[in-house]
Amino acid sequence: MAFRTLDKAEVRGKRVLLRADLNVPMHEGAITDTTRIERVLPTIRELTEKGAKVILLSHFDRPKGKVVPEMSLAPVGKRLGELLGRPVAFATDCVGPKAKEAVDALKDGDVLLLENTRFHAEEEKNDPEFSKALAANGDIYVDDAFSAAHRAHASTEGVAHLLPAYAGRLMEAELKALSAALESPKRPVGAVIGGSKISTKLDLIGNVLDKVDVLFIGGAMANTFLAAEGVKVGKSLQESDMHETARKIAAHAKEKGCKLVLPVDAVVAREFKAGAASEVVPVDKVPDDTMILDAGPKTAELISKHLADLKTLVWNGPLGAFEIAPFDKATVEVARAAAKLTEEGKLLTVAGGGDTVSALRHAGVADRMSYVSTAGGAFLEWLEGKTLPGVEVLRAK
Numbered sequence: 001m002a003f004r005t006l007d008k009a010e011v012r013g014k015r016v017l018l019r020a021d022l023n024v025p026m027h028e029g030a031i032t033d034t035t036r037i038e039r040v041l042p043t044i045r046e047l048t049e050k051g052a053k054v055i056l057l058s059h060f061d062r063p064k065g066k067v068v069p070e071m072s073l074a075p076v077g078k079r080l081g082e083l084l085g086r087p088v089a090f091a092t093d094c095v096g097p098k099a100k101e102a103v104d105a106l107k108d109g110d111v112l113l114l115e116n117t118r119f120h121a122e123e124e125k126n127d128p129e130f131s132k133a134l135a136a137n138g139d140i141y142v143d144d145a146f147s148a149a150h151r152a153h154a155s156t157e158g159v160a161h162l163l164p165a166y167a168g169r170l171m172e173a174e175l176k177a178l179s180a181a182l183e184s185p186k187r188p189v190g191a192v193i194g195g196s197k198i199s200t201k202l203d204l205i206g207n208v209l210d211k212v213d214v215l216f217i218g219g220a221m222a223n224t225f226l227a228a229e230g231v232k233v234g235k236s237l238q239e240s241d242m243h244e245t246a247r248k249i250a251a252h253a254k255e256k257g258c259k260l261v262l263p264v265d266a267v268v269a270r271e272f273k274a275g276a277a278s279e280v281v282p283v284d285k286v287p288d289d290t291m292i293l294d295a296g297p298k299t300a301e302l303i304s305k306h307l308a309d310l311k312t313l314v315w316n317g318p319l320g321a322f323e324i325a326p327f328d329k330a331t332v333e334v335a336r337a338a339a340k341l342t343e344e345g346k347l348l349t350v351a352g353g354g355d356t357v358s359a360l361r362h363a364g365v366a367d368r369m370s371y372v373s374t375a376g377g378a379f380l381e382w383l384e385g386k387t388l389p390g391v392e393v394l395r396a397k
């Protein structure tokens with residue numbers, strides 16, 4: 001690990017600015033999923049137990065540089081305190097007199113949440129003066145928000161240049177998992193790449209192709225690959241302008257010695273709705289008036305067999321329209337096969353991306369994989385081989 005971690009940090013009596021991602025989903029003022037809060041708890045607990053004054057920074061939603069009361073972090077602070085089992089103070093600003101007053105009142109082991117950093121337009125501009133104003137309230141900076149690390153904002157990158165900077169335990173776990181999956185993996189390595197469009201995942205496929213031994217293509221993206229090979233896919237969602245690109249990807253995979261696995265059968269229906277009448281057909285026998293909405297059972301079995309030969313698996317994107325039964329079967333079957341191999345210690349599984357997390361939860365295996373990233377954009381940019389500003393500033397020099 002070429003990153004500075006909390007193992008190297010002396011925090012007792014210090015003001016620790018802890019950048020978390022507390023941008024949790026809310027509905028009518030109530031938090032609907034506390035996963036992101038729960039994931040930062042180990043770092044907070046460790047810091048408080050070591051006698052640090054913990055000062056949390058986070059963005060929430062997109063207030064576009066204005067104070068929007070319904071985008072306040074106050075309700076998040078309340079829920080954080082409940083989950084942490086200790087009081088969490090709250091300041092109505094993240095810089096200036098109100099923030100300073102709240103920070104000055106802290107004793108060793110106390111926790112404070114500062115207001116939404118995005119209430120200031122300077123946050124997203126990575127304004128140097130705003131970074132200095134944030135840094136003024138801390139002695140040490142700890143980043144536990146990998147999900148925001150692809151953005152060079154004041155609280156994710158700017159502050160890290162002004163204070164001794166370290167990766168929190170969540171950030172550390174994420175970096176270790178991703179490094180094990182793509183930077184120094186145990187081979188053979190496979191990747192499941194699903195979703196609706198090749199065009200949105202070109203960089204990802206291009207980067208992954210050079211690093212994996214087997215690439216499984218699923219979702220509507222697979223329809224484009226099949227159509228590019230001359231297979232008739234009926235009314236299925238596909239990108240006709242990406243056929244040449246799909247053929248180039250297939251040729252590149254062959255050249256690199258990477259096995260490209262496409263569906264061999266499909267679940268088709270005449271309408272896309274829950275409980276719609278469906279049938280399983282070979283991919284070259286899709287009726288003209290139907291659309292492919294899931295990979296078929298033979299495809300799920302084929303992928304599951306391949307998984308047994310792998311040591312590492314990266315997963316991004318479902319194999320079908322998993323949100324609606326019966327078009328969730330292939331994703332669920334393959335996810336459970338991967339989870340079983342993971343539990344048996346035969347496979348390292350790293351998964352991420354919004355739809356992927358939802359699909360794995362739907363399959364009941366999100367907690368049975370080696371690591372499931374909730375980072376979304378940052379996870380995808382890492383898979384694409386891009387440099388993440390919030391990660392680069394934590395590298396051990």
